[in-house]
Amino acid sequence: MSLTRPNPRFVARANRILSSQIRRYAVPGEGTIPAAKKKYVPTEGTYPLGFSAGSAHVGVKASNTRFDDLALIASDQPCAGAAVFTTNKFQAAPVTVSRDMLKKRKGDGIRAVIVNSGCANAVTGKGGIEDAVSMGKTTDQCFYEDSNGEDDGHGSRSVVMSTGVIGQRLPIQKILDKIPTAYYNLGGSHEHWLGTAKAICTTDTFPKLVSKTFTLPSSAEEYHIAGMTKGAGMIHPNMATLLGIICTDAPVAAGPLQAALTSAITKSFNSISIDGDTSTNDTVALLANGAAGGRSITSTDSEDFQAFQKTLTEFAIDLAKLVVRDGEGATKFVTIRVTNAATYKDAHRVASTIARSPLVKTALYGKDANWGRILCATGYAEGVESVTPEETSVSFVPTDGSEELKLLVRGEPEQVDEARAAKILEAEDLEIKVQLSENKGYKEEALFWTCDFSHEYVTINGDYRT
């Protein structure tokens, strides 16, 4: 993507005006995590060997005088890197720059991910590209002091991410000045990882961090995987972005690493919806440094690759679910399971359409067992061949392990126990199961996670000028 050079006078004016519009919803920080969300914030973790995390306070938004807003995740050694980026045609500068970097390096020799919150560096023209490049270069400089950091002629070794307001330039010098501080603050403790996960937040009400251990069939080593994410919708004036950073000490080469990530994202970050809006900055990066040893995964054919892909997918799902837990104004966490489709794509399309229907989402908020709206959304999902009206069933599956509540069975309305429906809908968690073509032998299934639409969502995003 190439953008014409912005007129500096206009950019300065636009920045001034846009700055004056900024209203904060809930800058995350000490003590502001809602009581109901505290259970999603880990108090300990097991982190990958050879990776460290750190943060620093820049004050990207002038109003942020306290909280760290610059995050650095680094590998001790050059490592393999992969990423999945937004499909939005208006791609932010860091998306363009990071994509080019990974391409140039063929996913090898990566050292770090550098992230600022508070400003998305999107719709910022050529100047924005230069800013993103500078962030990468200054991060590289920190590593050039190491023996492993020298320029190998393939350019930057850093993935760059930004999240926040669209249409404003970064306060780039302030950011560059604090990158060495973030580097100095690097460490491998739980506190380091959690602090860094906080620094990438914008309107999130809690930091999103997950860590796990796993093994691979061919080796005795215990491997670690850890990741953080942020994102809860978009907010005024033009907040954008879901970001994710995942690190593992398993030995995976760049090619299979990208393949595993692409597949995992489909079933995780591309299977969640808050409001159906795809931002300009969405990026999930995955680094693998092999620091835990063992035989390297160099192709997608091996048993090890299959095991790694499964672990990664489950891990990415856990991480993505936290984004839905923090959906703006959400009161419900809803799993949508679409079964008996001819293809995964069909099942995914139907699940996605239900997850995005404002009528379904407001009914969930109203605790209304409204199978008609679920059926209606199933019927208008575009480009889907697997829907057979007389074989379609809809159920609510309670999360307490009790029997499912059938609402529609093979195209016919069920006698609904309203008292039970009300009880199921009182819970925060709910699964909606839709079977598309029960008798056709179709077996594909997709899962999707979404939240409800509440008055609070409208309040947050309506952004009153009071």
Place this chain on the structure above:
Amino acid sequence: MSLTRPNPRFVARANRILSSQIRRYAVPGEGTIPAAKKKYVPTEGTYPLGFSAGSAHVGVKASNTRFDDLALIASDQPCAGAAVFTTNKFQAAPVTVSRDMLKKRKGDGIRAVIVNSGCANAVTGKGGIEDAVSMGKTTDQCFYEDSNGEDDGHGSRSVVMSTGVIGQRLPIQKILDKIPTAYYNLGGSHEHWLGTAKAICTTDTFPKLVSKTFTLPSSAEEYHIAGMTKGAGMIHPNMATLLGIICTDAPVAAGPLQAALTSAITKSFNSISIDGDTSTNDTVALLANGAAGGRSITSTDSEDFQAFQKTLTEFAIDLAKLVVRDGEGATKFVTIRVTNAATYKDAHRVASTIARSPLVKTALYGKDANWGRILCATGYAEGVESVTPEETSVSFVPTDGSEELKLLVRGEPEQVDEARAAKILEAEDLEIKVQLSENKGYKEEALFWTCDFSHEYVTINGDYRT
């Protein structure tokens, strides 16, 4: 579409349970039209020759003890008919029955449109199909007393429509008993047309009726076109449907009539969005009886056809706009104009994506000049090739005729006069203009109409169980 026979015991139980859930939002009737909407209800009109309209009170919903809920629109002579139906895979029984009828008749020899409100006859199995067939047959019977009404071996002459709750069977005998009353009440006055437009309403806050006169190049006759529509979203438990009925006394044969309607619907009823949900019952029917005389339009090649199509498209747009004016909880009426696209389809896709974005719609409710969200929705419109980021511009066009307010010009943020933006956003009406690829010579343009997302929308559709 074929549905298996519903178990009558289940249906009875389901009906009993569903009935107990029904909560009304605003049953339309005398004196309940909001003051702000009164200007959209005509006090007079010019109606097509040879057509009449009438209504009757059935009490499809037991709670409706006063207001007419059965509507009949009839042509004095057998006439040409065309229709466009929902693309939802769960098609209501009247959709299946009316589609089959028009196919069997090849759009000729149509006498009437019979409509009930209060129950959508959707997801009602084989019994629902039988009910829809009965409604058509009983309507036909009224005309068999005329010399022109005899059975010609091509079956029913009536288009059947239903609107209301999904998953309930019609109180069919009560409806059949009142069809002769509606027939008896037929008349051609403004009061007859307006009363009939009221009878098809469900959650609408005002009846939607438009009438106009027009001419055709090849004749001196003055022609008339009149139509009614209903629909404002869907409401508990499972309301469904946008319906439209348009009649003209111009002489247009069935083939070109269908062609003109299909084209007009794309630019009217398929270019509006309240909440992006496509119902199971959506139907727009068009009847042309030629009662005003003149040369018949028998092909799509003639100058007369071009003129008729233009008139019909403009008329359908006027009618469709009334649906947006009555959007559930809407406080804004927003025209989205997307220009400089390579194809109409691209422009329409982008406009539709902006119109459906919850983030754009909540920002409009909040009177927030949030071009970032408009740009973001433009960038994620699926399957669109015409977007060039560095050539994209976004403006607000005030409806008072004053100059447009530029927000983004060829990819660069503009200096926004916030006071002026606030003033423009205070008005009920607003046009958002998005130019996609200004310098590429692309000239296609699409218009779309939408409303905002308000707290009231969530309240209405959350349907509190208080």
